[in-house]
Amino acid sequence: MSFKPLPIEKNKEGNVRTVGFELEFANVGINECIQIVQELYGGEVQWENRFSAKVVNTRLGDFSVEIDLKLLTEKQYKPLLEKLNIDVEHTKLGQETLEEKIDDALESVIKKVIPYEIGVPPVPYNQLDQLEALRQSLYAHQAKGTEAFFTNAFGTHINVEIPDTEPATILRYIRAFLLLYPWLLEAGETDFARKNLTSFINPFPADYNALVLDPDYNPTLAQLIDDYHQYNPDRNRPLDMYPLFAFVNEQQVNQFTNLGSVKARKTFHYRLPNSCISDPDWTLAQEWNNWVVIEELASKPERITEMSKEYLHLKENTLLGFEGKWCKQTEQWLT
Secondary structure, eight states, X not given: OOOOOOSSOBOTTSOBXXXXXXXXXXXXXXXXXXXXXXXXXXXXXXXXXXXXXXXXXXXXXXXXXXXXXXXXXXXXXXXXXXXXXXXXTTOEETTEEHHHHHHHHHHHHHTTTSOEEEEOOOEEGGGGGGGHHHHHHHHHTTOBOGGGSXXXXXXXXXXXXXXXXXXXXXHHHHHHHHHHHHHHHHHTTOOHIIIIIOSTTOOOOHHHHHHHHSTTOOOOHHHHHHHHHHHXXXXXXXXXXXXXXXXXXXXXXXXXXXXXXXXXXXXXXXXOOBOOTTOTTOOHHHHHHHHHHHHHHHTOHHHHHHHHHHHHHHHHTOSSOHHHHHHHHHHHHHO
């Protein structure tokens, strides 16, 4: 399967838009991940700690490799123990320090349910085929993905550069995503654990959908951000807009004190896809191509208006089974 082209290929500066990926999986540790990245793309290793490293100066850019849990990567247990006057870094237990013993114990338990993650640097979207080698190598090293166990709520995150930062452009993408969301769940075969057992990709609330899909909704950038935060005061959405909002108005986003750390990026943070890394038939291209459907709709404002009116009408007049009915109508729109 090939990677589909974007309908809007370049940003407002005239450069080809870039895309980064974050791949979550189990059963392949950090050292093995580093070796895979270096064999494929070159580069040198920079360790941040035993649970987090970067492979820099590869032919694609800088990769990150870490276990996806701040308890380990940022050693969040240390302040508590320091309050008890326990110096984990210098207290010896045999040949190891107490810190090493704690890290060993935590990793042995946590790695069974918390994924390792490779962060791929942004590359021009028309060069995404270079990432297939990474997926294939992880599969060959027996990485375990979403489908390997029913509690594996692992994801593939796609960070797509926005073509421009005008409020109307951002709004079109949000609307396109909301209109396509039921269809995307079906097309991407979103895993049960990710939809129902965890809160990592909570759907946008119905009240927010109704607000944004109203054709008369025409907010300023500040209002768009405030409305988003009012209805979505957390990061666990299938399309996380906070990194982009922080890029276009960091001061406003910094006023929201309940989000934790938000890294400003000129990208959408698309978090819906599974990470089926242990499925030999799965590819990054199929997840990317679902995103391109969002791009194609976002480039058609008149189509968005028509679909929004139909969405709101069907929602108002449906007591049960709205998602299934709307999914069927979406397929008709797309064909």
